[in-house]
Amino acid sequence: MSEQALRTIDNKKNRVIFCDFDGTITENDNIIAIIRHFNPPGWEAIVNDIVGQRKSIRQGVGELFRLLPASRKREVVDYAISNARIRSGFADLLEYCKTNNIEFYVTSGGIDFFVYPLLSPFGIQAEHIYCNGSDFSGEQIEITWPHACESHCKNDCGMCKTTIIRRFQPESYSRILIGDSVTDFEGAKIADVVFARSHLILKCRELGLDFHEFETFHDVLDVIKQQEEDVN
Ligand SMILES: [Mg+2]
Ligand SMILES: [Zn+2]
DSSP states (O other), rough: OOSOOOOOOOTTTTEEEEEEEIIIIBBHHHHHHHHHHHEEEEEHHHHHHHHHSSHHHHHHHHHHTTSSBBGHHHHHHHHHHHHHOTTTTTEEEHHHHHHHHHHEEEEEEEEEHHHHHHHGTTTTOOOGGGEEEEEEEBBBBBHHHEEEEEEOOOOOOOOOHHHOOOOOOOTTTTEEEOSSSSSGGGHHOOOSSSEEOOHHHHHHHHTTTOEEEEESSHHHHHHHHHHHHHHO
């Protein structure tokens, strides 16, 4: 835990959660798992440039998938779906959100062909899932970007979390971000409360942002419940 005073969830406002997918809802990053498995020449340098923020996420992820032939669609999709594991406590968090009027959005830098199938058992409305798209009609796999940055964001996110978070006014919403890595950095700067693991912890420390460390969604749920009791 950070030693700073933690920002708390404002229970007088509507609570809304923005939850990352890769490395957060799933235990590992699916994009990295796919690219490592198929191992096309040149992928490691691109990943290092994304993680080191020398290359935008949109540019880097686009380049990674262009290394894979679209003809291998079935193998790529099957590998992604069979390889992923859902982090413990996810279904419990969703259930709690439903019964306690906490809005829940998946804000993912991942790709539609694995995000939607992996989430299908959990009954999340499609309008509450934001991710990137894919096009297998050409020679190489082409990623599409239906939720790119609006004018306020110059980060070239691909799937822009701050664009979505900003649609929820801070006057009426307590905005909670859950994430693990580079796709969460910008959102963590504007969210009211941050749950972090992995790279996002290091980034929050670097930026002086306070955060709740988590490993499973039970950890997240414990904090949400405890902060409800604090106001009652
Ligand atoms: Mg992630
Ligand atoms: Zn953006």
